[in-house]
Amino acid sequence: MTKYILLLIGIISSTLLNAQEADNNLQGYFMTQSKESLYPYFAFDGNGKVDIAGYGKGDYFVKNDSVVVFPDKDIFIFKISKNRLAGTSTWVKNTKWDLKKDSIAENNRKDDAWAKKNAQLLYEYYRKTRAKSNDLEKLFDENAMLNYTKTIDDLCTKGLAKACMEKFGLMVMNDIGGMNAVLTNKTQKPKQNSEIIKLGQKIIKLGEIEGHTVLGSYYYSLGDKTKATKEWQTATEKGSTKAGLVQFEAEMNDAAK
Known part of the structure; x- marks a missing residue:
């Protein structure tokens, strides 16, 4: 698990x-x-x-x-x-x-104002979290991690799905004991957290299909394989390649038990 x-x-x-x-x-x-x-x-x-x-x-x-x-x-x-x-x-x-000018490439731009806002939020995310540091530095620097957490919380509130995805991961990590528990392989069994589920649903409403993938993985970690499978299949139907791989690995894991 x-x-x-x-x-x-x-x-x-x-x-x-x-x-x-x-x-x-x-x-x-x-x-x-x-x-x-x-x-x-x-x-x-x-x-x-x-x-x-x-x-x-x-x-x-x-x-x-x-x-x-x-x-x-x-x-x-x-x-x-x-x-x-x-x-x-x-x-x-x-x-x-x-x-390749003669190739067929999908153009999904439908709401110019929304698309520009999302790009500007993503640039803000890049400028504040990626331009001068990396993920490993955050894990071992308490102040950097605190600033990072505040930044993604703010950007998630503003509507950046990527920030909400990372906030989702942090919430799950905190529920199983935090980074130290992960690094020492002493994680706790998670209990259903309605706030995590609500955040997953928000990610989906923001148009991020991988919201289904992470929500499915969360349900799987809780032992609810029915809901997990439903979310993974929905993600796959919407075009996710990641969800199918996660589901396949989960099925292999179950078969090996």
Whole structure:
């Protein structure tokens, strides 16, 4: 059970950019000719979500000539010029992706004001939590963790789904004994927390399909496999690749018992 709690936490666990407001209207299919890259393509939907080479979808924003992408872990930073993305950060550095103008790339932008607000909140998240530090530093620095917690709580209140996902993970972690319990493998069995469930439902209402994934994992950690399966299947039906993998691993875990 602890394994799935940690998985849940994991799912939800550079240069400062100025002048132009952040946006997420970049849309199109960018492909690399490099045979060595782990990421042959990035497909931006014009609404803040990017398909990362079929591995899953991440969030992104564009500010000035920089494109910042948030996969599950780490962060990808690109410079964009003349329909070309040039990687500048770890995992994408020294590789270029070119826009394929004849490709069919989904454009999901429906509410321009909402999309811009989300991009600006994501930029604020980046500036306050990622630009000058990393996740490991937060785990072992009490003040940094306190500031981080306040930041994501504020951004979640403002409506940033990514911040709510991370808040969800922190709430689950606190319920099982906190970071020290996780690091020492002395986690407590979780008890149903209505506030965590409400937060999961809020994430879903904000349009984040992985809200179903993390809520399903939470139900699984409580022993409610019926609700867990329902949430995972809903996420999969909405396009999540992550939910199917989580469900498959849960089923393998059950079969091994």
